[in-house]
Amino acid sequence: MTATPHIPQPPSTAVPVTPAASATPVTPSAPGPAAAPDPTGGALHEPVITWFDEHARDLPWRRPEAGPWGVMVSEFMLQQTPVNRVLPVYEQWVARWPRPADLAKEPPGEAVRAWGRLGYPRRALRLHGAAVAITERHGGDVPTDHAQLLALPGIGEYTAAAVASFAYGQRHAVLDTNVRRVLARAVTGVQYPPNATTAAERRLARALLPDDERTASRWAAASMELGALVCTAKNETCHRCPIAAQCAWRLAGKPAHDGPARRGQTYAGTDRQVRGKLLAVLREAVAPVPQAVLDRVWDEPVQRARALDGLVSDGLVEPLPGGLYRLPLT
DNA sequence: AAGACGTGGCT
DNA sequence: TAGCCAAGTCT
Numbered sequence: 001m002t003a004t005p006h007i008p009q010p011p012s013t014a015v016p017v018t019p020a021a022s023a024t025p026v027t028p029s030a031p032g033p034a035a036a037p038d039p040t041g042g043a044l045h046e047p048v049i050t051w052f053d054e055h056a057r058d059l060p061w062r063r064p065e066a067g068p069w070g071v072m073v074s075e076f077m078l079q080q081t082p083v084n085r086v087l088p089v090y091e092q093w094v095a096r097w098p099r100p101a102d103l104a105k106e107p108p109g110e111a112v113r114a115w116g117r118l119g120y121p122r123r124a125l126r127l128h129g130a131a132v133a134i135t136e137r138h139g140g141d142v143p144t145d146h147a148q149l150l151a152l153p154g155i156g157e158y159t160a161a162a163v164a165s166f167a168y169g170q171r172h173a174v175l176d177t178n179v180r181r182v183l184a185r186a187v188t189g190v191q192y193p194p195n196a197t198t199a200a201e202r203r204l205a206r207a208l209l210p211d212d213e214r215t216a217s218r219w220a221a222a223s224m225e226l227g228a229l230v231c232t233a234k235n236e237t238c239h240r241c242p243i244a245a246q247c248a249w250r251l252a253g254k255p256a257h258d259g260p261a262r263r264g265q266t267y268a269g270t271d272r273q274v275r276g277k278l279l280a281v282l283r284e285a286v287a288p289v290p291q292a293v294l295d296r297v298w299d300e301p302v303q304r305a306r307a308l309d310g311l312v313s314d315g316l317v318e319p320l321p322g323g324l325y326r327l328p329l330t
Numbered sequence: 331a332a333g334a335c336g337t338g339g340c341t
Numbered sequence: 342t343a344g345c346c347a348a349g350t351c352t
Contacts, residue, residue: 078348085338085347119336126350156350176348196331224348233346234341266344267336276336314335 041208043246044186045219051242052222055229059083060090061166062221068142068167070094075159075166076127081118083228089116101140103131109327112316113283121279125315126154144168162220171216173205178227179220183208185231189248191257192233274298274307282317288324 060066061074073093077086093114097103103111108128115124130152134142142163143149149160161172180193183204193201210216230241238244249255267273277297282289298304308325311317318328 075348080335080347080349081337082339082347117337119338120349122335123350154350158349162348174348177346178348228348270334272335272337279336310335 041210041219044208044223044243045210045215047242048222048226049215049218052218052225056221056225057083057229060087060094066094068144068163069098069100071167072130072142072159072163073127075162076123076130076154077118079123079159080120085118089114089118097131099140100131100134100142103128104135107327107329108315109318109329112279112327116283117280119276121316122314123154129153130155142167144170146170146172165217165220169213169217171209171211171213172220173202173209174220174224175202175205176224176227178224178231179205180227181233182223182227182231185236185249186243186247189252191249191255192259194259271303271307271310274303275311278304278308278311279316282325282327285326288320288326291323291325294325 061070074090077090108125111124111128112121115121133152146160146164149155149163158176161174164170165172165174184190184193210219230237238250278294312319317325319325
C-alpha cells in the first residue's frame with residue numbers, strides 16, 4: 001500500500017491549464033474567497049496522493065490479490081454501506097465465490113442469503129446478475145471497458161468508473177459522495193455538494209483528472225480516501241488535511257451550508273422496514289416459509305401484503321403453491 | 331427527476 | 342431522542 005516510491009512530480013506537468021478548467025471552477029453564487037482557487041489539479045494531486053501513500057487503509061479489495069472481481073464485489077457492497085460493515089461479508093463472499101462463474105452457477109437466492117444484513121438486498125440480486133452476464137458475455141472475466149461495465153446490472157456511472165480505475169488502472173473521473181464533498185470544499189468553497197450530481201461537478205472532476213493513467217487512478221483512490229477519513233461530512237479534521245492551506249471553503253471561513261437541507265429518509269413504519277423484516281425471516285429459513293410465519297413480522301395486513309408483493313415482483317422472493325415463500329431459486 | 335430502496339452506528 | 346450519515350442504482 002505504501003510501497004510506492006515517492007517520486008514527486010512537477011505539479012505543473014500533472015494537469016495543464018485548460019480553458020474548460022478555468023472557465024467553471026467556482027459556482028458563481030458560491031460564497032467563496034475573492035480570489036478563485038487554482039482550477040487545475042496541479043496543486044491538489046501531489047499532496048493528496050502523497051498523503052494517501054502514508055495514510056491509506058489496508059483494505060482487502062485494495063490488495064493485488066483481490067483482482068477485478070474482488071474490486072467489483074467490494075464496490076457493490078460499498079454502495080451506501082459503511083466499510084466496517086462490508087469487511088466481514090466481503091471476506092466470506094470472495095472466499096465462497098472467487099470468480100464470477102462461481103457465483104453465476106448458484107441460485108440468486110444464495111446471493112441474497114449471503115448478503116446478510118448489508119441492506120439494499122437488490123444489490124445482491126444485481127451482483128448475481130452481473131456475474132451471470134460476465135460469464136455469458138465476457139468469458140468469465142470482469143470487462144475492462146467502461147461501457148461494458150456500465151451495461152451490467154447494478155453498475156452505474158460511479159461503479160463503472162471505480163472498477164475501471166481501481167481494478168484496471170484506467171483514467172476516469174470517479175465521482176462518489178466523498179470526492180464530491182472534497183471538490184465542493186477544496187475547489188468550489190462550499191460545505192456540501194448539491195443533492196444530485198450536476199453537470200458542473202462532472203466537468204470539474206474531468207478537468208481535475210491527471211493526464212496519465214497511473215496518476216489519475218491514484219488520484220481517484222486518494223481523493224476518495226481523503227473524503228472518507230479527513231474531509232468527512234461532519235466533524236472534518238482540517239488539521240490532518242494535506243490541502244488545508246489551499247482549501248477554498250476553509251479559506252472562506254468555512255461558511256455553513258445555505259441551501260435546502262438534505263431530505264432525511266424516514267424508515268420506521270415504511271414499506272422498506274417491512275420488506276426488511278420479511279426478508280430477514282426468509283434469509284434464516286432453510287425450507288420454504290408458510291405465509292402464516294411471515295404474517296407475524298408486521299401486524300398491518302395491507303402494508304404487509306404490499307411489501308411481500310413488492311419483494312416478489314423485485315425477484316427477491318419466490319412464491320410457491322400452497323402459500324409458501326422462499327428466496328429465489330431462479 | 332424525485333423517490334424508493336436496508337441497516338446500524340453515532341451524536 | 343430523532344435525525345443524520347455511509348464508495349449508488351434504477352425507474
